[in-house]
Amino acid sequence: MYKLLLMVMSIIILPNISSAQNNFLVKPYLQVGYNANSTSLELLWHTTDTNNNWEVQYVQNNKSAKLAPLTLNKVNVKNTTPFIVYHAILNDLQPGVIINYSVLFNGKKVFESQAKAPKIFNEPYSFIAIGDIGAEKQDQKKLALIANNLNPDFVAVPGDIVYDNGLVSEYANKFWPIYNADIADSNGAPLMRSIPFIAAVGNHDVDNSDLDKYPDALAYYYFWAQPLNGPEIKEFASAYPTFKANDNNKNAFLNAAGKAYPKMNYFSYNYGNAHWLVIDADNYVDWTNKELLDWVKQDLQNASSATWRFVMFHQPGFNSSREHFEQQQMRLLAPIFESGNVDVVFTGHVHNYQRSYPLTFIPDKKGTLLIGGKDNKTLRGRVVNGKWTLDKNFDGNFNKKPKGVIYVVTGAGGADLYNPEQTIDTDSWQKFTNKFFATAHSLSYIQINGNSFKLQQITTQGKVVDSFEIEK
Numbered sequence: 001m002y003k004l005l006l007m008v009m010s011i012i013i014l015p016n017i018s019s020a021q022n023n024f025l026v027k028p029y030l031q032v033g034y035n036a037n038s039t040s041l042e043l044l045w046h047t048t049d050t051n052n053n054w055e056v057q058y059v060q061n062n063k064s065a066k067l068a069p070l071t072l073n074k075v076n077v078k079n080t081t082p083f084i085v086y087h088a089i090l091n092d093l094q095p096g097v098i099i100n101y102s103v104l105f106n107g108k109k110v111f112e113s114q115a116k117a118p119k120i121f122n123e124p125y126s127f128i129a130i131g132d133i134g135a136e137k138q139d140q141k142k143l144a145l146i147a148n149n150l151n152p153d154f155v156a157v158p159g160d161i162v163y164d165n166g167l168v169s170e171y172a173n174k175f176w177p178i179y180n181a182d183i184a185d186s187n188g189a190p191l192m193r194s195i196p197f198i199a200a201v202g203n204h205d206v207d208n209s210d211l212d213k214y215p216d217a218l219a220y221y222y223f224w225a226q227p228l229n230g231p232e233i234k235e236f237a238s239a240y241p242t243f244k245a246n247d248n249n250k251n252a253f254l255n256a257a258g259k260a261y262p263k264m265n266y267f268s269y270n271y272g273n274a275h276w277l278v279i280d281a282d283n284y285v286d287w288t289n290k291e292l293l294d295w296v297k298q299d300l301q302n303a304s305s306a307t308w309r310f311v312m313f314h315q316p317g318f319n320s321s322r323e324h325f326e327q328q329q330m331r332l333l334a335p336i337f338e339s340g341n342v343d344v345v346f347t348g349h350v351h352n353y354q355r356s357y358p359l360t361f362i363p364d365k366k367g368t369l370l371i372g373g374k375d376n377k378t379l380r381g382r383v384v385n386g387k388w389t390l391d392k393n394f395d396g397n398f399n400k401k402p403k404g405v406i407y408v409v410t411g412a413g414g415a416d417l418y419n420p421e422q423t424i425d426t427d428s429w430q431k432f433t434n435k436f437f438a439t440a441h442s443l444s445y446i447q448i449n450g451n452s453f454k455l456q457q458i459t460t461q462g463k464v465v466d467s468f469e470i471e472k
Helices: 018-022 137-149 168-172 247-262 290-301 328-338
Strands: 026-031 042-046 056-059 070-075 083-090 096-107 108-116 125-129 154-156 199-202 265-273 274-278 308-312 344-347 353-356 359-363 368-372 378-383 386-389 406-410 434-436 442-449 454-458 462-472
Touching: 026 108, 026 199, 042 096, 056 070, 056 083, 083 096, 108 247, 125 137, 125 308, 154 344, 274 290, 290 328, 308 462, 328 359, 328 378, 344 353, 353 462, 406 442, 434 462
Parallel strands: 125 154, 154 199, 274 308, 308 344, 344 406
Antiparallel strands: 026 042, 042 083, 056 096, 070 083, 096 108, 125 442, 265 274, 353 406, 353 434, 359 386, 368 378, 442 454, 454 462
């Protein structure tokens, strides 16, 4: 079926107006927005034009066109030509309808496309989960085309959006041309202009924060518009990335990032009948911090009306790869996920696909913090031992009611694969690992229909290498 899907364009893209080439650095793309809700989306684009003669009109169900309110952020950092990121809020959207939108410059239409309004509680929907993507590899581009042809409602990225340093210039080469392309082919697809992406930060997005060495780093805060409902933490450095910069580079970054830094590292968001919690799992985060843990606990408690509860972050706590095995700090949150009735945790960082048995875990205290590197000061993660209980009766086929949280590593989105030799070496797997696939790049395709959840792991060749269902 998926080989056939490769030949089908599922999302209709209206023709772009040729003059758009003269106005855009990055053509319009969708985000859930700083104030995300079920009746709005946020449309962003980048331009060097400073005249502010822009408008966005949108139409739904053939009704009268609406005008979207605009805001902007100016990005003027070294190593890149100054540019503006425009934000247009598409408000009062009707659930699940197709929106026709147009971007006008000096009163003339320079871009048009279609978008999907968010689904609501009782509507079926689908999404793609795929991490470690922006490496400018051919398999990354193939997966973008597969994702496009699966026609999801949104894409969830569990970190490492671009390699290697989260730079403005890396987005230009490794991200926009692939996920916001003009046509769907072997080089990419026009996904982002029709559906929103949501993303967690990974180490390659925020760890390289020496703005004197990399002035256009931390571009995540310029290009993404995600909810700003994260925690207020007194001990800033224990929860958020800090940066090194002289006064000029510091001010340039803060002015460009605006309200996104540092709040956008943690957020929650509702889509359809699911609650999403997106958090920062990088090594600088101290997950023994009670303020952070209490915020996670409270957020999940507040999601009691959601049918599904998903958590997304970058570094997996439960991982059988030899790569990054020591980074187990997120195991500390397992009891909170369990008490918060989390169904599935999506992670990346490890460049392959793994699925755990449904499990519960009791950590041994706070674990051991590892420090290394040439300077013997670099945080390497935290080893967390403990006791897990595995539900091996769940098979996702006949028995679809898991007892515990299922942890999915979906980090085979484009970067070089990790430990392909372990795919058939089951003796190398940890006892909590049920599936391990590392011989091809792949994505996770998830379909939600009321109380039914189905995940398929699909390779660049359209092969399904794992599939399971959950029912409630």
